[in-house]
Amino acid sequence: MSPDRLGATICLIAVTVVAIARLPSVIRSRSARPSWVAVVVGGAAFVSTGAVIPLETLDATLGGQNYISLVQNSLAVIAFWLLLEASRARSTGVFNWRRSWQLLVVIGSFTIPFLLIQYRQGTSADFVNDYADQLGLWAYASIYMSWVATLVLLTTVAVRGRRSVMYFGIRLGCVMVAAASIAEILYLTLRVAGAPSSGAVEMVRLAFPPLFYGGVAAIAAGLAGFWLVRAVRVLVLSILHGALRRAHASQGEASPTELTGAPAVDAYRMAVAIVDVGNTRGLGWWERSVLAVATRVLDRQTMAPRIVKMKISPLEVLP
């Protein structure tokens, strides 16, 4: 298996896992959908590398003239554009679909040189390398890679200042993909300029697969991290809420609060109710134990601040 095929297969598995894991939140929340669509479109781009269905079969459905390469690159820029706009939506609060016209410009800009590539007959598993001596191929692939580099670098700008550790994966991945894009442009330029095959040129060519696919995997890991952290938090707090509810009921108390659907808030309210009971008549060993665990979990999993001495005047302007 070629490095490209191996990388594409690994990335396809990664984005498929992320896409399936995020399905419930995507159904529940509109704001989660653009980044999920980015993952799905990215997955489709990896499918178009022949990772699942043979490349020849896919390309044959498009006429067998390597149009599958154009489809693959178009899907990739759509995925990166969606990731960028989703990152911007985190700041603005709204996903700006009106900017989707940009995709026409981006895709159009490398479709024109693609159509200028001569003798594209026959599906090529290594299309870029096979036609690298053509100026049309150089323009097609270089313009595509330039857009990819631009989109991922803009994404790193869009997520600047974000403090979640998950952004490390997204930032690292974006930088790796940008580096891969630059390496690919350099390699294509050397090839079209007629540079003799050498160790240095080969090194530039071989830099692409680990950087690009590694970068995409890092981005997918960052996205998966957001889902994983939330899933673990919900699970832990739901278990805690159940234990607190049982401890509260064991005191002969009726459940004092209705469920909000937010596990942290539900667990917190139930813990408050148990402390209230404890303040009245004391708690048994089991109830005290559950409460001790609740204190550790709630202090860790929620933003409940340490209450400190503060004084606020009505004339103070707060942000």
Added chain:
Amino acid sequence: MADRGPVDQLIAELELAGGATVEHIAGRISALTGLAVEIDPLGDRDWETVTGLVVVSGESARILVRGSDPRWYQLHVVLHELAHLLFGHTGCATLPLAFDDLPRRADARVLARGVLREGAATVQESEAEALSHRLSEFVLAPRFAADEAIFG
């Protein structure tokens, strides 16, 4: 259960967003009530059944919270007292201590969050408890809720 109408109305007036801090909520309540709000973690287990209290005097309110309680419980007590202030409550029928016996200025009133005994809950306590629960939803939002909403 307190009537949701006044609680919803006050929540709307506060114009809070997810991830709001106690300081921000206290600031909004200070602005809406015109009271200078001071929050002070004091006291300890010696307070026994009083988990927190607020002393309102003239144009200022001082919230005292039992510092020995867990962090999240102190949060609840502070939010409860802030809720009393926002509602403009005048008394607390569930007060487990005889504050009327304490010497204080004529214009001062004391509201305390004691332990709600069965049958003792008043409308004011229920209102304050309901509002504090709603306020907690803002404060207890996950640290990276906005990021999770987009990418999670």
